[in-house]
Amino acid sequence: MIRRFASFAAFAATVFVAATAQAQDLPDLGGRTVVIVTENAYPPLQFVDPKTGDAIGWEYDALKEMSQRLNFVVEYQNTSWDAMIQSVSDGQYDMGMTGITIRDDRREKVDFSDPYMHSEMRMLVRADEERFADEKAFGENDDLLIAAQPGTTPFYVAVYDILDGNEANPRIKLFETFGATVQALRAGDVDLVMTDGVAAQGYVDASDGALKIIGGPLGSEDFGFIFPKGSDLVAPINAAIAAMEADGTLEALNKKWFLEYKMGE
Numbered sequence: 001m002i003r004r005f006a007s008f009a010a011f012a013a014t015v016f017v018a019a020t021a022q023a024q025d026l027p028d029l030g031g032r033t034v035v036i037v038t039e040n041a042y043p044p045l046q047f048v049d050p051k052t053g054d055a056i057g058w059e060y061d062a063l064k065e066m067s068q069r070l071n072f073v074v075e076y077q078n079t080s081w082d083a084m085i086q087s088v089s090d091g092q093y094d095m096g097m098t099g100i101t102i103r104d105d106r107r108e109k110v111d112f113s114d115p116y117m118h119s120e121m122r123m124l125v126r127a128d129e130e131r132f133a134d135e136k137a138f139g140e141n142d143d144l145l146i147a148a149q150p151g152t153t154p155f156y157v158a159v160y161d162i163l164d165g166n167e168a169n170p171r172i173k174l175f176e177t178f179g180a181t182v183q184a185l186r187a188g189d190v191d192l193v194m195t196d197g198v199a200a201q202g203y204v205d206a207s208d209g210a211l212k213i214i215g216g217p218l219g220s221e222d223f224g225f226i227f228p229k230g231s232d233l234v235a236p237i238n239a240a241i242a243a244m245e246a247d248g249t250l251e252a253l254n255k256k257w258f259l260e261y262k263m264g265e
Contacts (some may be wrong), residue, residue: 011058033075035094100112101196124182135161
């Protein structure tokens with residue numbers, strides 16, 4: 001049924017009432033402090049602004065919005081990707097964020113929120129790369145090297161979708177942080193970085209023409225926030241994600257960080 005309004009004011013009032021009612025339906029966390037750990041190496045989700053030195057990004061904006069809607073205070077901490085899931089599992093932090101792919105093996109250690117973003121795996125290379133244009137050509141050239149972080153989705157894509165399924169394949173060079181894989185690519189130490197389209201496009205935009213994306217997507221993934229098993233934060237965060245998707249906030253963040261924001265400007 002399509003509702004008709006006598007005036008824009010009536011329409012706006014209805015939208016305001018609906019939004020207020022929706023906000024009132026969200027849980028109230030009573031001003032509690034939530035300690036969130038992140039890596040700050042995954043633009044545009046979260047990274048350090050090279051101009052100001054401030055930590056910014058999609059996830060920071062999303063958590064700021066959630067903290068206002070759910071009434072909690074955020075305290076941020078930093079750690080490496082290798083330590084993040086285990087440290088959240090151990091209860092050192094209340095929540096983790098760094099574009100974490102929702103996977104069943106990780107669910108054994110942590111609880112996930114509902115997905116807040118969907119992405120596809122892409123091939124990030126130097127802008128002058130002409131030796132291969134897709135994963136098949138890369139796999140067939142034994143001289144080519146790929147960079148990855150152990151235990152990540154890009155690592156498993158590299159092993160099983162591009163190479164021979166051998167997790168110890170010497171063509172895979174392991175790095176502690178995602179930023180280090182990109183630095184190795186730019187330096188010519190490796191020839192390919194597998195990552196999701198979100199991070200790939202962020203690094204391309206920031207590379208001043210030094211990097212590009214080639215080939216098609218190699219599968220897809222959903223991102224979620226992580227929590228210690230049994231955390232009482234999962235349900236409130238899920239409610240906030242649903243509300244922000246329903247009222248267009250998530251789409252507005254996508255537009256801001258993937259279309260409008262230009263790193264280095």
